[in-house]
Amino acid sequence: MAGSRGKSGDGTAEVALLQRVAAGDRNAFSELYRRLQRPLFGYLMKLVREREMVEDVLNETMMEVWRQAARFEGRSSVNTWVFSIAHHRAVSRLRKRRETALDEEQAAAIEDEAPTPDENAMTGDMSRLIGALMEQLSFEHREILHLAYFQEFSVQEIADALDLPANTVKTRMFYARQRLKVLLEKSGVEGMVA
Amino acid sequence: MTQRTTGQPQRTETALPLTEEDVLELLPWYASGKTTAAETAAIEQKLNANPRLQAELKLVRQEKQISVESVKALGEPNPDLLNKMLGQLDGVRQLPPLARDAAEAQPGFLARLFGFAPTPALRFAMVAACLLIVAESAALLKLTGGGTEESYQTASAPEAATGPELIVHFQPDAKLSAIAMLLSDLDATVVKGPMPDGAFVIALQKDADASAAMTVLRGHADLVAGVDQGS
Numbered sequence: 001m002a003g004s005r006g007k008s009g010d011g012t013a014e015v016a017l018l019q020r021v022a023a024g025d026r027n028a029f030s031e032l033y034r035r036l037q038r039p040l041f042g043y044l045m046k047l048v049r050e051r052e053m054v055e056d057v058l059n060e061t062m063m064e065v066w067r068q069a070a071r072f073e074g075r076s077s078v079n080t081w082v083f084s085i086a087h088h089r090a091v092s093r094l095r096k097r098r099e100t101a102l103d104e105e106q107a108a109a110i111e112d113e114a115p116t117p118d119e120n121a122m123t124g125d126m127s128r129l130i131g132a133l134m135e136q137l138s139f140e141h142r143e144i145l146h147l148a149y150f151q152e153f154s155v156q157e158i159a160d161a162l163d164l165p166a167n168t169v170k171t172r173m174f175y176a177r178q179r180l181k182v183l184l185e186k187s188g189v190e191g192m193v194a
Numbered sequence: 195m196t197q198r199t200t201g202q203p204q205r206t207e208t209a210l211p212l213t214e215e216d217v218l219e220l221l222p223w224y225a226s227g228k229t230t231a232a233e234t235a236a237i238e239q240k241l242n243a244n245p246r247l248q249a250e251l252k253l254v255r256q257e258k259q260i261s262v263e264s265v266k267a268l269g270e271p272n273p274d275l276l277n278k279m280l281g282q283l284d285g286v287r288q289l290p291p292l293a294r295d296a297a298e299a300q301p302g303f304l305a306r307l308f309g310f311a312p313t314p315a316l317r318f319a320m321v322a323a324c325l326l327i328v329a330e331s332a333a334l335l336k337l338t339g340g341g342t343e344e345s346y347q348t349a350s351a352p353e354a355a356t357g358p359e360l361i362v363h364f365q366p367d368a369k370l371s372a373i374a375m376l377l378s379d380l381d382a383t384v385v386k387g388p389m390p391d392g393a394f395v396i397a398l399q400k401d402a403d404a405s406a407a408m409t410v411l412r413g414h415a416d417l418v419a420g421v422d423q424g425s
Contacts, residue, residue, distance in 0.1 A: 022288070024288060026280060026283060029279075029283065030276060033276055034276075037271055037276075038270060042265035042268060055271055055275055058271060059275065059278065059279055063279065063282060063286050066288060067286055067288055067289055067378075070288060070289060070291040071289055071291060088375050096416075130256065130257060131264050134257070134261065134264070145261060146261060146265070148223065149222065149257060149261035149262065150262055152226045153228075155228070170219040170220070173219065173222055177222070177254075
């Protein structure tokens, strides 16, 4: 998969598979799923978090891939096209659960959940602290960090998947990292925010 | 502009005139080898002379490693999921490809969403009306502009539905992409609108159950303000 862990080159294999899926080839569907399942599962777990719901959204995403395969026009990679579907499905599910983007009040509540300096000292583990704080970021910030760091999507691939301007992708990433630093400061790690 | 690249950062003779802030924004992609050769050269030039940026890159790499490890710890999806999906495929109708002529004429998102290619005047009116009902005006304008990227082409086909019609009022803050996905789920196309009161007429597939579709639409109160039976 181009741009994701378990890469398979430049994405031409996925395009060929998708063409076969569009022709109703179940074997191609299975193969495409095998290639996509881990990156999609990791992505959705970061967004939706509940395993049962993640598997529902993964199922819905792949059903949509089956339905829409013939409509893929190659304007973006197969990878970003499928992630775009997954993104919309996840947002839709979370909206139904009334857990869309965090508002200020929720964000404030989350700040309160950040580990205290004492807790930080007890763990003595910066990596674990950063990992825990990443989980406390908003949906949008978790998503952008995951797509850039884990999936290794380029700016343009993220822009394609999330239907955002490239500059917005860069600034969103910047603010996600700034937010992480603020949470680190609140946890007693000094010198994070310039 | 960052481009799609898959290799490691490459050096080039020409470095871009990036500011420190530009470099800060690009470091996450530099760490993954996803910056262009020109960006990479400029970033490395700045990095060599700037301890603050070097510290920032170290933090980016730490965040990246944590991100990767956290996903590895999540495990894998249920192995039975593929069989479950394969069992569902017969019940999922595959959509035909978009007509090439229509695609080349760049009817854009509205044509796919609305099931017909609007005239320029009508298109303007539709866009203007949609701007009143859709909060994502920037995204809408991008989608309606010819030749732009449309990463999720969910919206319904030029192959317009010819079944029962419903009159739908969408919520003022409904996102266009969410509306498109809902209509796609229903195999419905917008055949008329916006009406003077802001409503749209959507058509279902020939054998579709209008009552069931109305129930589905009403279940999406965050997107649909009201729905009535049409002609």
